[in-house]
Every structure is written in structure tokens, then in C-alpha cells.
Amino acid sequence: MHRFFDGKQGRATLSGGDASARAAFRSDGAGGIGSGRAGEGDEGAILDVPSRRGVVAAAGALILAGCQTSERQAPPPSRYAAEPHEVRIVDRSKFDPRLRPTMVTAPVNAPLGSILVETGQHHLFLMEGDGQARRYGIAVGATGHAWSGTARIGRKAKWPNWYPTDEMRRETPGIPRMIPGGAANPLGARALYLYQGGRDTLYRIHGTTEPWGIGTDVSSGCIRMINEDAIDLFDRVAIGAQVIVR
Numbered sequence: 001m002h003r004f005f006d007g008k009q010g011r012a013t014l015s016g017g018d019a020s021a022r023a024a025f026r027s028d029g030a031g032g033i034g035s036g037r038a039g040e041g042d043e044g045a046i047l048d049v050p051s052r053r054g055v056v057a058a059a060g061a062l063i064l065a066g067c068q069t070s071e072r073q074a075p076p077p078s079r080y081a082a083e084p085h086e087v088r089i090v091d092r093s094k095f096d097p098r099l100r101p102t103m104v105t106a107p108v109n110a111p112l113g114s115i116l117v118e119t120g121q122h123h124l125f126l127m128e129g130d131g132q133a134r135r136y137g138i139a140v141g142a143t144g145h146a147w148s149g150t151a152r153i154g155r156k157a158k159w160p161n162w163y164p165t166d167e168m169r170r171e172t173p174g175i176p177r178m179i180p181g182g183a184a185n186p187l188g189a190r191a192l193y194l195y196q197g198g199r200d201t202l203y204r205i206h207g208t209t210e211p212w213g214i215g216t217d218v219s220s221g222c223i224r225m226i227n228e229d230a231i232d233l234f235d236r237v238a239i240g241a242q243v244i245v246r
Contacts, residue, residue, distance in 0.1 A: 099137025106133040114242040139213040139224035154195030189227040190234040
């Protein structure tokens with residue numbers, strides 16, 4: 001199974017110490033001082049040289065190395081740091097390049113800020129003007145659940161609650177009537193609610209907790225996006241924007 005979320009953790013290594021410092025400390029494999037693993041404790045550090053001189057030299061080298069590596073390996077602040085829930089970053093290398101966000105020639109002549117969803121291509125286009133569009137990879141409705149038509153964005157929500165339809169609850173007995181917004185909510189980080197004639201169609205463009213489904217026909221009719229893309233689209237589109245799904 002592919003690993004879709006980046007979970008890489010920085011590792012620091014001792015450097016700049018003399019031979020006595022390197023001999024004085026070792027790791028038992030559980031993340032002790034000698035391993036210098038970022039974010040882990042000091043358990044497992046063992047003094048192999050009992051002399052006071054060796055201990056002092058080793059401690060000095062460790063402090064110096066810790067200062068050097070902590071400055072070099074400090075992670076940059078996340079652009080999602082202000083989000084109330086975790087936005088897990090997806091490893092895009094696991095996907096078809098055609099599903100990555102990119103600027104393309106607009107496939108139709110549509111108003112600035114409108115959205116075109118091409119379900120057969122698993123693409124969503126946001127019209128940017130001057131004949132250009134921003135394209136995202138999406139997941140669409142499975143057989144028997146697909147929806148098409150013209151609607152408008154009637155509402156936008158961040159980390160929305162999810163209310164399964166009666167049909168969903170019949171198909172999945174025991175599912176709650178409401179799942180609060182959060183990292184485990186199927187609607188993901190953002191949702192755009194599609195309306196027709198002022199009424200909710202019950203279809204959404206939203207994030208997902210299952211990024212591996214992008215590029216497939218898997219949803220119950222809604223348009224799914226990777227959370228990072230759903231956040232980006234949410235910030236660019238306005239309530240009232242036209243949405244064409246075909």
C-alpha cells in the first residue's frame with residue numbers, strides 16, 4: 001500500500017566532537033542521546049567511559065553538536081499552523097501527475113470564478129480569466145451515485161459537520177446522524193455546498209480523509225479533493241459562483 005502522507009522526521013547526528021565524546025555516548029536504539037533523534041527523549045544514553053574527564057568532554061561535545069544540529073534542522077512553520085485541526089500533507093509523488101494542481105488553458109469559455117467539473121477526466125477547473133484555468137485532481141461519484149448539472153455555491157464552511165443522508169444511513173447501519181468537523185470527518189477541511197434555485201442539492205465539493213481515492217469513481221456523488229486543494233479552492237471561490245458538473 002502506498003504511503004500518501006509525508007511523515008518524514010528530521011534526524012540530527014553528532015558532529016564536531018572528539019574521539020572521547022563519540023566513545024562516551026551511545027544509543028540503545030530507543031532514541032537515546034547518541035542517536036540524536038529529533039523530538040525524542042534522552043532515555044537509553046549510557047556512559048561507557050567512567051572518568052570525569054571523559055564525561056565532561058562528552059557533555060561539552062554533545063551540547064555543541066545539539067546547538068549546531070538544532071539550528072540546521074529546525075522545520076519551517078507550517079502554512080496550516082492556524083488551522084484548528086491537523087492538515088496532513090499528501091505525498092503527491094504517489095499520484096498521476098495529471099492530478100496535481102496546475103494552470104492550464106481553460107477548456108470552456110466561462111465566467112471568471114466559475115467552476116467546471118469534468119467527471120470523466122477527474123478534473124475540476126476554476127476559471128481564472130484570460131483564457132486560463134486552475135486545474136485540480138478530484139474523486140467523483142461511484143456508479144449509481146454520480147450527479148451532473150448546473151448549480152451555484154450557496155454556502156461555504158471550514159471543517160464542516162457531516163450529516164449523512166437517509167440513504168447513506170440505510171446503506172451503512174449504525175452510522176451517526178452527525179459527525180462533528182475535524183481531521184476524521186469525511187468532508188475534510190473545507191466544503192462548498194451546491195444549490196439549485198436557492199435549495200440545497202445535498203451535493204458538495206469538499207476535502208477528504210481518503211486521498212488515495214483521488215482520480216477514481218468512489219464517492220456518494222460529491223466531488224472530493226485533497227484537503228490542501230480544498231483549502232486552496234475555498235479561498236479562491238465566492239458564494240454565488242456557478243458550478244457546472246458534466
